[in-house]
Amino acid sequence: MLLAEKLANWTSKLRYTDLTADAIHETKRRFIDSLATSLGAYKSKPATIARQTAMALPLAKGGAVVLGTKHRTTPDMAAFANGAHIRYLDYNDTYLSKEPAHPSDNIAATLAVAQAANRSGKDLILATAIAYEIQCALCDAASLRANGWDHVTYGAFSATLGAAKLWSLTAEQMVHAQGLAGVCNIATRQTRTGQISMWKACAFSNACRNAVFATNLARQGFTGPHEIFEGPKGVFKQLTGRRFQVKLGSKRLGYMINKTYIKFWPAEYHAQSSIDAALRIRKEFMKDGYTWKDIDRLRMESFEAAVSIIGSEKEKWRPTSRETADHSMGYMTIAAFIDGDVTRATFEPRRFRNKKYLNILDRTSIVEADDLNRGYPKGIPNRLKLRMKDGRVYEKTVKYPRGHAGNPMTDEEVEEKFRRLAEGVIPTKLQNKLLRDMWSLEKSKSVKNLWQFQVGR
Numbered sequence: 001m002l003l004a005e006k007l008a009n010w011t012s013k014l015r016y017t018d019l020t021a022d023a024i025h026e027t028k029r030r031f032i033d034s035l036a037t038s039l040g041a042y043k044s045k046p047a048t049i050a051r052q053t054a055m056a057l058p059l060a061k062g063g064a065v066v067l068g069t070k071h072r073t074t075p076d077m078a079a080f081a082n083g084a085h086i087r088y089l090d091y092n093d094t095y096l097s098k099e100p101a102h103p104s105d106n107i108a109a110t111l112a113v114a115q116a117a118n119r120s121g122k123d124l125i126l127a128t129a130i131a132y133e134i135q136c137a138l139c140d141a142a143s144l145r146a147n148g149w150d151h152v153t154y155g156a157f158s159a160t161l162g163a164a165k166l167w168s169l170t171a172e173q174m175v176h177a178q179g180l181a182g183v184c185n186i187a188t189r190q191t192r193t194g195q196i197s198m199w200k201a202c203a204f205s206n207a208c209r210n211a212v213f214a215t216n217l218a219r220q221g222f223t224g225p226h227e228i229f230e231g232p233k234g235v236f237k238q239l240t241g242r243r244f245q246v247k248l249g250s251k252r253l254g255y256m257i258n259k260t261y262i263k264f265w266p267a268e269y270h271a272q273s274s275i276d277a278a279l280r281i282r283k284e285f286m287k288d289g290y291t292w293k294d295i296d297r298l299r300m301e302s303f304e305a306a307v308s309i310i311g312s313e314k315e316k317w318r319p320t321s322r323e324t325a326d327h328s329m330g331y332m333t334i335a336a337f338i339d340g341d342v343t344r345a346t347f348e349p350r351r352f353r354n355k356k357y358l359n360i361l362d363r364t365s366i367v368e369a370d371d372l373n374r375g376y377p378k379g380i381p382n383r384l385k386l387r388m389k390d391g392r393v394y395e396k397t398v399k400y401p402r403g404h405a406g407n408p409m410t411d412e413e414v415e416e417k418f419r420r421l422a423e424g425v426i427p428t429k430l431q432n433k434l435l436r437d438m439w440s441l442e443k444s445k446s447v448k449n450l451w452q453f454q455v456g457r
Helices: 003-013 021-040 045-055 075-087 103-116 121-141 152-166 171-183 203-219 235-240 269-287 304-310 329-339 355-361 370-374 411-422 428-439
Strands: 295-302 364-368 382-388 393-398
Touching: 003 121, 003 152, 003 171, 021 075, 021 103, 021 121, 021 411, 021 428, 045 075, 075 103, 075 203, 103 121, 103 152, 103 203, 121 152, 152 171, 152 203, 171 203, 269 295, 269 304, 269 329, 269 382, 269 393, 295 329, 304 364, 329 355, 329 364, 364 370, 411 428
Parallel strands: 295 364
Antiparallel strands: 295 382, 382 393
């Protein structure tokens, strides 16, 4: 059996009643978290441009909602625009394995198609859990990053199968949809290399857009390239360099969504435990009468993925864009020491260009440690060794930062994050309504109007 057939058969057969209560609950938490990050990004330039682009394609009826408006557009363009909102702050959820990923990016596709197809809340939950499962299973199977490709390449498959479930494609049509989505949505990792641009916000939302488009073609009978994984020019040969199979969830085994992590800080995930460790050390040195001005130098010890992605390039040590700053482990860790937190304000140009951060950054180093490499990806182990000017040394290792599956955020913390990011964008009364809608999502007969509201009114 071809891998695309295995994925299609599993997707086609899975029912809402096959989901565990934990998976259903976690899916609702991810809708709350994704709307939170979307509202936090609403006024940003990338989100605004994406929103305006989608709104240039109006539909009188049907279609899908452009977030924060009462405008409806084609489901592929809604997926693109809404996905840019979800992703921009680098504050949406994460999964780390052989390939890292942000699985809630898939929500842009499943919500858009659920609305276009006028499906129920249960249908949306099921399709979203499917998309999480497919993407995380592919990430477990083989690295794309190792060969210079980007994780959103796997997203073209996961978003396609989530959309296909909502449009009730047959298993055979799902195979064609994977071929159509996979053959032309191969992304290079240049998106996350060097000085990082606005495209980081849209790389996965573009995969969602193309996945929805491909699925729509397949449901009408359009055929796609055969053997998208196993073929002589397929994924195995061209991207991963080896064949693989995937393990998929069940009611007995559980589902991948419960193994993914919600972000506690708006920072690239490999830095979450470094920020956590910095804040813990800060409490200690302040208790001892020191301030950040007493810092002499910092040694960060980490694992290969963190060093490679957010610590090795010269651009990460002198960020010139928000997107680079939230991928600079050194800068974010220093900001935690100086400011006592990492927030959206941390990534304003006046902050990451300020000499008080850069001077300590110049006295900061990052190295790989064998024991921390062994601890990844089960944990996210980072060790900080902070030396003060008088010779005092503080050391802290954090393996499971707040929000990790090994140290999960509570429902109350997820709600608090939502309200913090929604503040100043939508009123409290609307916040309350949206939270009620998402906590009771499985009771909704139609999600056609979910996330439909007008910001600023």
